Amino acid sequence: MGTGVPLGGMAGIPADLTALVGRRTEVAEVRRLLSASRLVTLTGAGGVGKTRVALRTAATVTRAFRDGVCVVELAGLRDPKLLAHTVATALGLVNQSGRATLDVVTGHVRGRRLLLVLDNCEHLVDACARLADTLLRAAPGIRVLTTSRHVLGVTGEQVFVVPPLPTPVPSRRPSVRELLTCPAVELFGRRAAAVLPGFEVTQDNAEAVAQLVQRLDGLPLAIELAAARMRTLTLDEMLARLEDRFALLTLGSRTALPRQRTLRALMDWSHALCTERERALWARVSVFSGGFDLGAAAAVCAADDLPAEALVDVVDGLVEKSVLTRHEHGGRARYRMLETVREYGQDRLAASGTAAAYRRRHRDHYLGLTAQAQAQWFGPEQAAWFTRLRLDHANLRVALDYCLTEPGEATAGMRLAVTPRHYWITLGSLHEGRHWLDRLLAAERAQSPARATALGTYAYLGVLQGAIEEALPALDEYRAAAEHLEDASALAWARHHQALAAAFRWDLPRAAALFEAAATGHRALGDLGGATECTVKLAIAVWHLGDHDRALALCRECEAVTSAHGESWLRALTLFARGLLQWQGGDRDTTDGLAREAIRLMRPFHDWWDIAMCVELVAWSAEAAGATRRAAHLLGILRSLWETIGGTLSAAPFMAESHQRCEDAVRAALPAGEFDRAVRRGAAFSPAAALAYVLEEAPAPAPPPPRRPAHTGPDAPLTRREREVAGLVALGLSNKEIAASLVIAQRTAENHVERILAKLGFTSRSQVAVWVHEGRQGESASGAP
Structure with a gap:
């Protein structure tokens, strides 16, 4: 009677032809999961490196399995009925009996201690789930490690999402040494050197390499395909061609699976695994950038063939297949795509002929969202609205771009760019706000309420940046437009903007008169937010005109109004103003506390402009208290903050004299060279770390450790x-x-x-x-x- 007998050696772990880059943490975590669970599934987008991580993990745990490791490659298998036969072949078995092959496999593994690796299960997920469940129940000594874009859904399964390789932070310009520690850069450098001998990451090409791996999402397959193009293209040429990355990235290894030879083939494989509704949603959500929530997906993507009530299940399917990734922010689930996956979806949407319609629906959704945020801005939901809009900032950019590229949409773009009114200020991105407004104003010159408001906001941001002379003509034009339109709200804001420009030019009588008129205008319209903002700034102006009692009374009035309405941002400005006025009046005991409380209120908004002015007060207080090194660190933080937001302290002349006095005193109190070193240490803080230090939630920045070259003497750190x-x-x-x-x-x-x-x-x-x-x-x- 025939039995299942060994046919040959068990299919072990294939040898690596190239080094695995940047996956030490992932391998360690998968090992940990395998030690605690008998079934572990690695998921992630196509080309992210699931197989490499699985095989490297298997190689590191072989000693734990006395009967070895068996790797079963399933990418080329189409018929689920042949799954058990494929596993049997990998185990070195041949079924010469009349028994079912799965029974033969089960009998073989029962009593053994081995690791079974099932690679590329996504297109056979049901069959793989049944096989894994059967083997795990029958053989307590085996463990199963699978790779799949779709979880198996078996009881006890532990899922690990393999992330893309880390890429350089876009906002920073790291040194070559720092770049070489970045796994995505290291991978590109290694693979590029293999096809272009002598290639290395240098100071000259570092920025281009960083941009390339960022735009490829740190996706290992995409990076390797790009590196293969180094035979014929330069880095700059590749960056220019990435707009059509699916045509560019087509030079995979001839020995790779067909779907891994080009990026498009890989995406086609993922697409084929989706249901019709999942394919439709994949295409439609590609209009989003940076992420979206279910509400946004329903507003933009729902249609007769994809009803809103079905979206949860369809989104779940795309998450399960690693097309979407899920993140949580403030108790709300958000979903996003890798840029490569998104561009593939955009290609599919364009092919459907509906791209323009869904881009417009996307724009309309964010017009409505920002209008709702403006309506609720002065109140307890203010910080929550800002956080929500900040998470959707990439979508706002896409919507603004739509308004600029579609004829006749610039006016809608102007409404979007100025709502909520203080978005660009609280975001700390004055330059970007002016960039969009400048383009929109150039695209639509016909007079309208939207254009007038856009013009005023453009000029206001310029004043905050210190470009006052450049802003004055635009401010005059804005006020004239407000008067022509008989728009009382616009006229009140025009007075406010002109008052701020006058204050920054130290024309305080004019500033005070305009702030008072603006506050009166807002109050008549029932605009408590506008009236309070003007009143805070009026307090600073009248203080410097000598009316100290009225200035402090105005501050207390603003504190009462903001507290009564649960408002945060203007309350923070009021605390700053009171701290500044009391400092200048000689009552300095409370300034530091008021400034730090203001920073805590501003922190959720990332309002770096106003935070920087509060840090000024904290620095002055530190110097006055004799904490000179802390004051020097704070002055360094200030330099970094002003550089980050594209502004200067010269835009606030009422603080310039005290700033210079503080800097001179700190420089004189510290030993030669120590002032500059302390300032550099402060400037090296990230924004989050800087705020923690300002608020005394973190210690002083430590001096950089001395560089230690590789030694060969007896004091060498290595054997x-x-x-x-x-x-x-x-x-x-x-x-x-x-x-x-x-x-x-x-x-x-x-x-x-x-x-x-x-x-x-x-x-x-x-x-x-x-x-x-x-x-x-x-x-x-x-x-x-």
């Missing part, structure tokens, strides 16, 4: 063998290649590398390479052999 391994790491060898070179076990080589990283405090092999290179340069410069 002789570890230095030898480090040198091979610097040459780009994988752990397997290091093991072969030194005639040691691969696991021993891995242990050496882990110890090197731990001793040096590094997180990547590229950091080790830089460390070794610097040590050799240091030895060469000193004449060391």
Whole structure:
């Protein structure tokens, strides 16, 4: 009677042909999950590297499975009825009996301790789920690791989403050394050097490499396909062609699966796995940028073929298939796509002939959303609305771009760009606000209420940036338009903007008169927000005109109004104003506390312009209290804040004299050179860390550690063998290649590398390479052999 007997060796782990880059954390986490669960599924977008992570994980745990690791590649299998047969073949079995093949496999693994890796399960997910469940129930000694864009849904399954590789932060310009520690950059550098010998990331090409991997979302397959193009294109040429990335990225390995040879084939594979409704939603949500919630999806994408009540299930299907990723913000679920996945969806939407209609629906949704935010701005929902709009900032940009590219839509774009009224200020992006408004004003010159408001906001942002002379003609035009339109609200705001320009030019009598008239106009219209804002600024003006009692009374009035309505932003401005006035009046004991409370209220808004003015008060208070190093750190934070928002303290002359007095006193109190070093340390803080330090939630910035070159003497941080391994790491060898070179076990080589990283405090092999290179340069410069 025939039985299932071994046909040959079990399908083990394929050898790596190239080094796995930047996945140490992911491999460690998957190992942890495997230790706690018998079924682990790796999900993620196509091309993200699920298979590589799974195989590397399997290679690191082989000793835990006395009967070995069996890898079953399923990408080429189409018939789910052949799944058990494929697994049996991978296990080295041949079924010569009349028994069902699954029974043969189950009998073989029962009593064994092995790891079964099922790679690429998404198109056979039901069959894989049944097989995994059957084997796990029958054989307590086996564990199953799967890769799939669709979770299996088996009881006890642990899911790990493999993320794209980290990319450089877009807003920063890191050094080459920092870039080389970025996994996406390291991967591109390695693969590009393989096709273009001598290529390396340098100061000259660092910015282009950073942009390239950012625009490819850190997707390993996309990065590798781009690197292959280095045979024929330069980095700049590739960046220019990324608008059509699916045509550009077509040079995959000839030995790769067909769907992994081009990016479009990979996306086609994912698309084919979706239902009709999922494909429709994939195309329609591609009009969003940076993410969306269910409400936005329903408003923009629902139609007869995709009713709103079905959206939850359809979104769930796309999340399950890794087309969408889910994140949570403030108790609300948001969804987003990798840019590569989004562009594929846009291609599908364009092919359907409905792209213009859905782009318009997208714009209309955000017009309504921003109008609702304006209506509720002065009240307890203010911070929540700002957070919501900030999360949707990329969508607002897309909507504004639509208004500029579609004929006849510029007026709607102007309404969008000025609502809510203080959006660009609280966002801390004065330059971007002026950029959009300048383009919209140029696109539509016909007079209208929307154009008048856009003109006024454009000029107001210019005043805040310190470009007062440039803004004055626009302010005059805005006021004339308000009078012509007989728009009382616009006229009140025109007076406010002109008052601020007068204050910044130190024409205080004119500023006070205009602020008072503006406050009266807003109050007559029932606009408490506008009236309060003008009153706060009136208080500062009348203080400097000598009426101190009235100034403080106006501040108390504003505090009472904002408190009664649960408003945060103007309350923060009022606290700042009172702190400033009391400082200038000699009552300095409460200034620091008022300024820091104002910062806490402004923090959710990211209102860096007004936060910077509050930090001024905190710095002055620190210097007056004798905390000179803290004051120097705060002055450094101030420099960084003003650079970030594109403004200058010169836009607020009522603070300039005190600022200079503080800086001179701190410089004189510190030893030579210490002032500049302390300022640099403060300027190096990220915005979040800077606020934590200002509010005394974090310690002072530590001095940078001294650079230590690679040593060879007795005080070296590494042993002789570890230095030898480090040198091979610097040459780009994988752990397997290091093991072969030194005639040691691969696991021993891995242990050496882990110890090197731990001793040096590094997180990547590229950091080790830089460390070794610097040590050799240091030895060469000193004449060391």
